[in-house]
Amino acid sequence: MPRRAHTEPTPSKTSRRGVRCARRRPRTAHAPDGATRADTTFGAAPQPRFAPDFAARLLVVLLPLGLCGCLLARTQVVRLPERHSVETERLLILSDVRLSLQHPLVTDLQQLQQRITHELQLPDGERQVVVYLFGDEDAYRRYLRTAYPSLPPRRAYFVGTADELAVFTFWGDRIREDLRHEFTHGLLHAALRNVPLWLDEGLAEYFEVVPSDAGTPVHTEYIGELLDAVRRGWRPDLRRLEGLHDVAEMHRRDYAEAWAWVHFFLNGSDEHRAAMLDYLLELRDSAHPPAFSQRLPNDARSWNNRLLAFLVREYQRLHRERHG
Helix, strand or coil: CCCCCCCCCCCCCCCHHHCCCECCCCCCCECCCCCCCCCCCCCCCCCCCCCCCCHHHHHHHHHHHCCHHHHHHHHCCCCCCCCEEEECCCEEEEECCCCCCCCHHHHHHHHHHHHHHHHCCCCCCCCCEEEEEECCHHHHHHHHHHHCCCCCCCCEEEEECCCCEEEEEECECCHHHHHHHHHHHHHHHHHCCCCCHHHHHHHHHHHHCCCECCECCCCHHHHHHHHHHHHCCCCCCHHHHHCCCCHHHCCHHHHHHHHHHHHHHHHCCHHHHHHHHHHHHHHHHCCCCCCHHHHCCCCHHHHHHHHHHHHHHHHHHHHHHHHC
16 A cells, blocks of 8 residues: 555644543553564564655755754654555554554454444444554654654554544554554544543543453453542542543543443443433534433432442452452
8 A cells, every 4th residue: 555645633622631532551661672573462562664754845845944954853753654554444554563454453453443333333434543553662752742742641642633533652562452442532533523521531441441251341440449439438420520621630530430431331221321322323413412411311419329339239240250
């Protein structure tokens, strides 16, 4: 496939850490050295490869303005992966790492797209999600410092604009988790006209967990953290969560609560699941839908209590599965 020209994206809306959306967890270590190419395991270290220099395109514009001198150093880091590409119907990966359609990372994202479309009853979005996969963390961070100097360091970012639904990340030992999270954001924004922040993050947290033979994947650490918080006086509050519109307002417990609400509504009962699917259907057609809590029968406090009871049951179920 011919190499793809890139237009520098400018975020159309803010979400996690300034753009939709970034991984909140601390940075991971580099993948182990020594591998010469990506093998069939996740997190294997690739041989770094670099795209053609972006400097020539910038100099054409900047030389007549007399601005090239102060930017020569910076042009060396404004590079996006373009050397290798792999494409499916809804996904384009531009990478410093050679991948095939049969690579587990690619097949995992294809299966995730099918699962999200089926479980959430979403239409196939007309737009592809473009993944820019850097060969190492250093190249990734140099690019972000140039393209988005105000962003804090995170392992991955999703940037949604009118021109492109883009994911930026690097090959590391949590590449599978990061790509599942950010690719979920891309699929949601390709299919829906509006994605409220709490739901956007809750669904991404929900689908980043890899399914297993044990059944519905669960963020077990979130359940423990939320129940510990309950013992210290915290209570879930869907309306409060709906009032968060900027990721600067969100903390780890907010992400955990967003995941918990999504897990509850998708797995609590047929009534709960129907309420969530109806809301997603409304988000397909309306750019300014009412808050999800306004669609629910009964008062908000009763739903907060239902979530608490559900988390306790989930904790007990997981404990029985773990200890027999």
